[in-house]
Amino acid sequence: MKALLLIAHGSRKASSNQEVADLASKLQQLPSEFSCIGHGFLELTTPKVPDAVHALVEQGATHITLLPYFLAAGMHVSEDLPELLAQAQKAHPEVTFNLLEHLGAAELMPQWILQQALAPKN
Amino acid sequence: MKALLLIAHGSRKASSNQEVADLASKLQQLPSEFSCIGHGFLELTTPKVPDAVHALVEQGATHITLLPYFLAAGMHVSEDLPELLAQAQKAHPEVTFNLLEHLGAAELMPQWILQQALAPKN
Numbered sequence: 267m268k269a270l271l272l273i274a275h276g277s278r279k280a281s282s283n284q285e286v287a288d289l290a291s292k293l294q295q296l297p298s299e300f301s302c303i304g305h306g307f308l309e310l311t312t313p314k315v316p317d318a319v320h321a322l323v324e325q326g327a328t329h330i331t332l333l334p335y336f337l338a339a340g341m342h343v344s345e346d347l348p349e350l351l352a353q354a355q356k357a358h359p360e361v362t363f364n365l366l367e368h369l370g371a372a373e374l375m376p377q378w379i380l381q382q383a384l385a386p387k388n
Numbered sequence: 389m390k391a392l393l394l395i396a397h398g399s400r401k402a403s404s405n406q407e408v409a410d411l412a413s414k415l416q417q418l419p420s421e422f423s424c425i426g427h428g429f430l431e432l433t434t435p436k437v438p439d440a441v442h443a444l445v446e447q448g449a450t451h452i453t454l455l456p457y458f459l460a461a462g463m464h465v466s467e468d469l470p471e472l473l474a475q476a477q478k479a480h481p482e483v484t485f486n487l488l489e490h491l492g493a494a495e496l497m498p499q500w501i502l503q504q505a506l507a508p509k510n
Contacts, residue, residue, distance in 0.1 A: 270505055272501065274459070274460075277460060277462060279460075279462055279463075281461065282460040282461060282462055285459075285460055285461065285492060285493075286460075289492075289497060289498060289501070292497075292498040293498045293501060293502065296498055296499065296502060298502050298505075298506070299506070300505070331505055333501060333504065333505055335459060335501075336459070337396070337407075337457060337458070337459055337491075338396075338399060338401075338404040338407055338408075339403065339404060339407065340399060340401055340404055341401075366504065366505065367504075369459075369500075369501070369504060370407060370411075371407075372500070372503075372504045372507070373507070374500070374503055374504070374507075375411060376411060376414040376415045376418055377418065378491075378494075378496070378500050379394065379411070379415060379455060379457075379491070380415065380418060380420050381494075381496055382455065382488065382489075382491060382494045382496070383392055383420075383422070383453055383455050383488065384420070384421070385494070385495070385496075
């Protein structure tokens with residue numbers, strides 16, 4: 267069973283964390299190959315990434331795709347996330363993990379930005 | 389003449405700032421209604437937003453769309469950006485400005501995330 271985990275930094279501002287949780291909920295409602303979609307944070311709030319991974323495994327995930335919801339490749343993306351991946355792999359050796367590039371590195375980002383810039387409601 | 393200004397936070401890490409500059413360059417190469425596309429930062433590096441706005445006006449921009457390249461609506465998005473918009477409007481009363489929602493609030497974000505999660509190179 268394939269799962270997707272959205273990984274965000276976490277904020278002191280509850281509404282920012284809620285944005286991430288809401289996004290994961292919206293993702294869950296879209297048709298995709300992911301049976302289960304979760305979210306986890308690095309800092310400042312919960313669920314932390316290891317707990318979010320554990321929850322997906324409990325739900326039956328055998329393949330977990332980790333998507334860093336970051337625009338820039340700072341220390342969190344370049345150092346913390348590979349470390350979290352290694353920890354997750356060690357904790358769940360039977361699960362296949364796939365750590366994607368951070369969202370800002372997406373090849374489609376320029377097109378997405380133009381889509382947003384030209385969206386009707388703007 | 390329509391212009392688009394990508395607004396990012398700015399980082400101490402030069403490569404993160406370069407990611408934003410590169411993104412603006414890629415955007416410039418895509419066909420769109422924007423004759424000119426620039427980028428500006430809030431903190432830590434240059435060009436700062438007022439200078440980036442000024443450069444676009446010098447290039448002939450009469451309509452400038454401001455796109456906050458942020459995933460979360462923190463203080464920068466909710467307070468700094470409206471203030472920067474007001475300053476830009478005061479400095480360039482002949483120009484029409486349009487401040488968009490931050491990128492993370494895009495209605496299409498869930499679809500974009502799935503596109504990234506399912507991209508072939510991942």
